Amino acid sequence: MTVERYDIPALADEIRMNGFVILEGLLPKELTGSMLSHFDALLEAKRGREPQNRGANRFQMDLPFDLPFAVPELYANPTVFAILKELLGSDVICSYFASDTPFPGSEHQPVHVDCRLPFPESPFGAPVYSVVLNTPLVDFTEENGPLELWPGGTHMIAQPRNLEKMSAEMPSLKPLVKVGDVLLRDPRVWHRGTPNRGVRSRPNLALVYSRGWFRFEDQATRIKIPRDVWESFDRQLQRMFRYCAIQEADGTIRDTQ
Numbered sequence: 001m002t003v004e005r006y007d008i009p010a011l012a013d014e015i016r017m018n019g020f021v022i023l024e025g026l027l028p029k030e031l032t033g034s035m036l037s038h039f040d041a042l043l044e045a046k047r048g049r050e051p052q053n054r055g056a057n058r059f060q061m062d063l064p065f066d067l068p069f070a071v072p073e074l075y076a077n078p079t080v081f082a083i084l085k086e087l088l089g090s091d092v093i094c095s096y097f098a099s100d101t102p103f104p105g106s107e108h109q110p111v112h113v114d115c116r117l118p119f120p121e122s123p124f125g126a127p128v129y130s131v132v133l134n135t136p137l138v139d140f141t142e143e144n145g146p147l148e149l150w151p152g153g154t155h156m157i158a159q160p161r162n163l164e165k166m167s168a169e170m171p172s173l174k175p176l177v178k179v180g181d182v183l184l185r186d187p188r189v190w191h192r193g194t195p196n197r198g199v200r201s202r203p204n205l206a207l208v209y210s211r212g213w214f215r216f217e218d219q220a221t222r223i224k225i226p227r228d229v230w231e232s233f234d235r236q237l238q239r240m241f242r243y244c245a246i247q248e249a250d251g252t253i254r255d256t257q
C-alpha cells in the first residue's frame with residue numbers, strides 16, 4: 001500500500017494517545033518471509049555459542065546490516081517515515097536493528113519499558129521521542145508467545161513504578177500480528193514477552209528510531225553498516241544512521257563522522 005492510502009496524522013495521533021499502531025500488510029509477505037531461514041541459521045549459531053540473554057529460552061540478537069535483513073523497504077519505509085516525521089520531527093535517527101525470539105519453553109518476561117526516560121524526576125510524561133518498529137518473521141498466535149502490551153497511556157506515566165503489580169490490574173492485549181504487518185510502538189508502553197507453547201521459535205525484528213538528540217547507552221548494540229552500503233546511502237540516510245558505525249571490508253569498525 002502506498003503512503004497516500006494512510007491517514008498519517010491520525011496514525012501519529014494514535015501512537016501519541018494509545019502508544020501503538022499496527023500497519024497490516026505494510027511489507028510484502030515475501031520480503032520478511034524470505035528472511036526466516038537465514039535468521040534461523042544465525043540464531044542457531046548464536047545459541048550454540050552463547051547463553052540465553054533474555055530469560056529462559058529467549059534471545060535478543062543484533063542483526064547484520066546486510067541482505068537479506070537490511071532492505072530499504074524495511075529500514076526506510078515511506079509510510080513509516082511519514083509517521084515518524086509527524087511524531088519525531090525532521091531529524092530522525094535509527095540506532096537499533098535487532099530481534100527478540102522466544103523458543104518453546106520460554107516464560108513470561110517481567111513487565112518492562114525499553115528505554116531511558118529523558119526527564120526521570122519530572123511529574124509529567126514527555127511526548128513521543130522514540131518509536132520501535134517490530135515486524136514478525138512468523139505469524140504470531142496465542143500459542144507461540146505473542147508480545148503483550150499495556151496500551152492506552154502507560155507510555156505517558158512519568159515515573160513508572162510497580163509495573164508487575166499495577167499491570168496485573170490493568171487491561172492488556174496481545175496483538176496477533178502476521179508476516180508483513182508492522183507494529184509501531186512507543187518504547188515506554190509497558191510490555192512483556194509471553195511463554196512460547198508452540199512448536200518453533202517466534203522471531204520478531206526490532207528497529208528503533210528516535211529524535212536526533214536521544215542516545216542509547218549501550219554502544220555494543222550500535223548498528224554496524226558495511227562501507228559499501230554506507231556509500232550507497234543518500235545524505236538523508238547517512239544523517240539518519242549517523243550514530244551507527246561503519247564496518248570496513250577488513251572488519252575494522254569506525255565512527256561515521
Ligand SMILES: O=C(O)CCC(=O)C(=O)O
Pocket residue numbers: 054060100101102109146147191192193194204
Ligand atoms: O517478545 C518480544 O518480541 C519482545 C520481548 C521484549 O520486550 C524484550 O526482550 O525486551
